[in-house]
Structure formats: structure tokens, C-alpha cells
Amino acid sequence: MTVFRLRRALGVIAPACVAAFALTSSPAIANPQAALEAALERAPNPAPARNVILFIGDGMGVSTVTATRILAGQRAGADGASYDLAFDQMPYGGLVRTYSVDGLVTDSANGASAITTGYRTINGALGVDGETRRGVCDPTRNVPTLAQRAKRELGKAVGVVSTAAITDASPAAFYAHSPARSWQSDADLPAAAREAGCVDIAAQLVMAADDIRPDIALGGGLSFFQPKSAGGRREDGQDLPALWAARPDSAFVTDRDSLNLAVAEGRDVLGLFAPVHIPHEVNRPSVAPQIPTLEEMTRAAITRLGTAPEGYVLLVEAAHIDKAHHAGLLNASLTEGIELSKAVAAAMSMTDPADTLIIVTADHSHGLTLNGGGRGDDVLGLIQGPAGEPRLAGDGLPVPILLYATGPGGAEAGAGRPDLDGVDLTAIDHVRQAGVRLGSAAHTGEDVPAYAQGPSAHLVTGSMDQPYLFQVMRHALRLPAEAP
Numbered sequence: 022m023t024v025f026r027l028r029r030a031l032g033v034i035a036p037a038c039v040a041a042f043a044l045t046s047s048p049a050i051a052n053p054q055a056a057l058e059a060a061l062e063r064a065p066n067p068a069p070a071r072n073v074i075l076f077i078g079d080g081m082g083v084s085t086v087t088a089t090r091i092l093a094g095q096r097a098g099a100d101g102a103s104y105d106l107a108f109d110q111m112p113y114g115g116l117v118r119t120y121s122v123d124g125l126v127t128d129s130a131n132g133a134s135a136i137t138t139g140y141r142t143i144n145g146a147l148g149v150d151g152e153t154r155r156g157v158c159d160p161t162r163n164v165p166t167l168a169q170r171a172k173r174e175l176g177k178a179v180g181v182v183s184t185a186a187i188t189d190a191s192p193a194a195f196y197a198h199s200p201a202r203s204w205q206s207d208a209d210l211p212a213a214a215r216e217a218g219c220v221d222i223a224a225q226l227v228m229a230a231d232d233i234r235p236d237i238a239l240g241g242g243l244s245f246f247q248p249k250s251a252g253g254r255r256e257d258g259q260d261l262p263a264l265w266a267a268r269p270d271s272a273f274v275t276d277r278d279s280l281n282l283a284v285a286e287g288r289d290v291l292g293l294f295a296p297v298h299i300p301h302e303v304n305r306p307s308v309a310p311q312i313p314t315l316e317e318m319t320r321a322a323i324t325r326l327g328t329a330p331e332g333y334v335l336l337v338e339a340a341h342i343d344k345a346h347h348a349g350l351l352n353a354s355l356t357e358g359i360e361l362s363k364a365v366a367a368a369m370s371m372t373d374p375a376d377t378l379i380i381v382t383a384d385h386s387h388g389l390t391l392n393g394g395g396r397g398d399d400v401l402g403l404i405q406g407p408a409g410e411p412r413l414a415g416d417g418l419p420v421p422i423l424l425y426a427t428g429p430g431g432a433e434a435g436a437g438r439p440d441l442d443g444v445d446l447t448a449i450d451h452v453r454q455a456g457v458r459l460g461s462a463a464h465t466g467e468d469v470p471a472y473a474q475g476p477s478a479h480l481v482t483g484s485m486d487q488p489y490l491f492q493v494m495r496h497a498l499r500l501p502a503e504a505p
């Protein structure tokens with residue numbers, strides 16, 4: 022029996038839920054007039070930003086935000102629709118167009134790179150300009166990232182945090198340049214690319230010059246940094262974590278306790294907590310409790326970077342919103358969205374909006390739809406009819422409140438849509454139904470949201486182009502338009 026049917030069996034009917042939930046809804050939602058008065062009092066902050074924190078919810082389109090918000094509210098025992106995620110409380114925001122040089126729909130490499138460099142490129146490439154050709158190494162096409170410019174030109178400290186491999190496309194777009202996102206270790210780098218002067222992404226992170234290298238980098242991806250002799254992928258024999266740790270005041274860490282110690286000691290920290298990606302949060306506490314959460318990594322990074330005399334720039338990516346969406350694992354994906362909200366809440370509480378610009382956005386969207394449901398119904402469940410039984414569609418089968426456009430939950434060729442009545446749709450391994458079967462759900466090309474607070478946050482408004490977000494952050498930091 023599904024959760025919502027259990028609720029109905031217990032007599033918890035929707036109208037009673039709505040009445041109770043109204044007491045716990047967001048102040049701005051509960052009192053629109055007070056929200057207007059707060060907006061009328063709001064003044065733009067044109068001052069330079071000491072710090073910039075960019076959060077990327079990978080694959081976090083508008084419908085994913087809505088579904089995450091509802092699930093977060095319901096898990097908190099409140100009404101989902103009127104609940105606030107942390108970034109719902111930011112004063113400014115707008116919509117962002119997300120295409121690539123060669124596609125209506127972008128991947129994470131171009132999407133993140135457009136935000137972190139101000140240049141669109143082709144799908145699959147990062148830290149390079151729009152003339153780049155797929156997999157063709159041409160270092161003259163490299164463009165500096167916001168983080169590299171902020172450190173070199175302004176002396177800012179730099180941090181990068183992700184639940185993916187730290188060499189995965191989105192985090193790599195903060196510190197690396199590659200015409201192929203797959204060149205994560207030297208074993209992944211074609212000989213022709215090496216001869217043309219390209220370096221794998223892991224080596225770019227560790228071997229970077231002092232004036233651009235991140236001060237703290239936390240995520241997964243250990244296998245891309247270690248030689249085969251140590252269980253990694255590298256064929257050049259380099260032990261990159263050992264090289265990092267051998268530098269003065271530097272530490273390589275692999276669990277929460279050693280991370281917190283290294284941060285307390287003020288070291289430059291490379292934290293690699295998994296061979297590739299950190300486990301989904303729905304699994305992490307049971308399979309790897311020693312791995313820090315996204316919120317814990319964010320807190321560690323802000324604590325470490327907060328000691329920098331000239332301020333800092335930090336990228337935090339919630340990678341598994343996207344990776345779980347690809348696999349049709351809806352509970353896991355939305356749980357990662359809630360984890361992102363916790364990390365944003367931590368950043369908002371640890372920083373001063375007078376001097377720290379925080380932007381929360383996505384690199385691209387995913388094809389999730391919210392198709393109906395009562396206010397008190399479990400958002401992971403089925404749309405209910407008036408008699409408390411699933412409402413049936415034209416094919417005689419029930420319809421989930423949340424459905425994917427594409428993905429592994431689509432029907433096989435020649436097979437019909439499965440009957441979901443009686444299926445536990447809340448299970449963490451349940452593959453959500455999709456309209457069209459694809460082995461991996463497709464990214465989608467509609468606009469994504471952006472939310473902002475702090476200096477120059479008022480410039481995050483209206484209909485924006487993805488590279489414009491780079492310009493807002495550049496302006497907030499008072500970096501010149503072009504790198505010297």
C-alpha cells in the first residue's frame with residue numbers, strides 16, 4: 022500500500038491537511054501584502070562584493086525546484102506548495118536561457134562553463150571558447166574562469182565543492198580547460214591531445230600555478246588522481262594527492278574528520294571522498310557515513326575561505342539532482358535538491374549579505390512534469406480521484422503526480438505503460454515512469470531559474486542569457502571586462 026493510500030485509510034483527508042498546513046507556510050506566501058511591503062523597502066546593493074558563492078543545482082529546472090519544495094515541505098510536516106526552500110527566500114531572481122553553440126539543449130560542461138567563463142562553447146567542452154571543435158586540443162581556445170581571474174587579479178581565495186567527481190564537467194568548469202569533458206585522467210587523454218599540449222583535468226587541478234590553483238577542492242573522483250599502482254586510473258604513475266599534500270600548509274583528506282581538522286589548521290585542502298562520485302544522499306548515510314554531506318562540505322569550504330584576507334569565490338555543485346534524474350530515481354533526485362537547499366541555507370547563515378553575492382542556478386533542466394494532485398497528497402504518489410482511489414487516464418491506468426518526459430522508466434518497445442497502483446512510488450530504488458523510454462533521461466532546453474542575494478544581486482533579473490551570469494559576478498567583484 023502506498024503512503025498516500027495509507028493516509029486515506031487512516032482518515033487523513035486533504036482539506037484537513039490544507040487547513041493545518043496553512044499555519045506553517047512561508048511568511049511571504051501566507052501574507053502577500055507583507056511580502057509586497059518588504060519588496061518596497063528593498064534597495065539594490067551596488068557595492069563591490071568581497072565574496073561570491075555560486076551554487077549550481079545540476080539539472081535543476083523550474084519543475085524540479087517546485088517538486089523539491091513540495092517534498093521538502095511534506096517531509097517537514099508542512100504544506101509543500103507554500104513551503105520555502107532556502108533560495109526561495111532570496112530577494113532577486115529571473116530566468117536563464119541554456120543552449121550551447123551546437124545544441125538547443127546543453128550538457129553540464131557548456132552550461133557550467135557559460136556561467137563560470139562568460140563564453141558558450143560546444144556540448145562536452147569546458148573552459149574554452151565557441152570556436153572549439155569536439156575533442157580537438159587547441160590551448161589557444163582556452164578562456165580564463167571567474168575563479169582563475171579572481172585569484173590572479175584580485176588575490177581572492179578559491180574553492181570548489183561537488184557531490185560528483187571533482188573532475189566532472191560542472192566543477193571542472195571552475196578551474197580547467199578541456200575540449201572534452203571526459204579527459205579526467207591522463208588515461209582518458211588521447212595521445213594526439215597530449216602532443217598538442219592538453220593536460221587531463223585532474224592534473225590541471227593539482228598542478229595549476231600558485232596564482233590560480235584552488236585553495237580548497239572537495240568532492241569525489243579519487244581514481245582520476247591516483248596511479249594504477251594505488252588502485253586509480255592514472256597511467257603516468259603520478260600520485261596527485263601526494264603531490265598536493267607535499268606542498269607547504271597543504272592536506273589531502275578522505276573523510277569528514279580529517280577534513281574538519283585540515284580546515285581548522287587553515288591548510289589548502291584537497292578532499293576526495295569517493296573513487297568517482299559521492300553516493301546519493303538517500304544511500305550515503307548507510308554506505309559511507311564518513312563522507313561529509315554537501316552542506317558539511319560547503320560549511321568547511323566557507324570556514325576555510327573565510328580566513329582569506331581578500332575574500333573568496335566558491336562554486337558548490339549539487340550534482341546528483343541531474344545524475345539521479347538521468348536514472349529515473351526521482352526520490353533520490355529531489356532529496357539532492359533538499360540537500361542543496363541545506364547547503365544554501367548554511368552559506369546564507371555563514372555570510373553577510375552586505376558583502377557576499379550568492380547566486381543559485383542550474384546548468385540545464387530535466388523533463389519532469391507535475392501533472393496534478395491534491396494539496397495533502399504525497400507528491401511522490403498518484404493523482405487521486407474524488408473517491409480516494411487513483412484517477413485513471415485514457416489508457417485505464419493511474420497517473421503519477423510527477424512524471425518524466427523521457428528516461429529508463431518509459432515502456433519497452435511493444436509494451437504498454439505499467440499499472441502503478443499498489444507500487445511503492447516512494448522507494449529510493451523505484452524508477453519513475455517516463456513518457457518515452459531512453460536509457461538515460463534527456464536534459465531539456467527550457468529556461469532555468471536563478472536566485473540571488475547580496476551585492477549586484479539586483480542585476481540577476483528578467484530573461485537572462487547564461488553567460489550574463491558570469492558578467493554579473495565579474496562586475497560584482499570589480500574585475501575588468503577582459504582579462505589583462
Ligand SMILES: [Zn+2]
Nearest residue numbers: 080343344347
Ligand atoms: Zn546530465
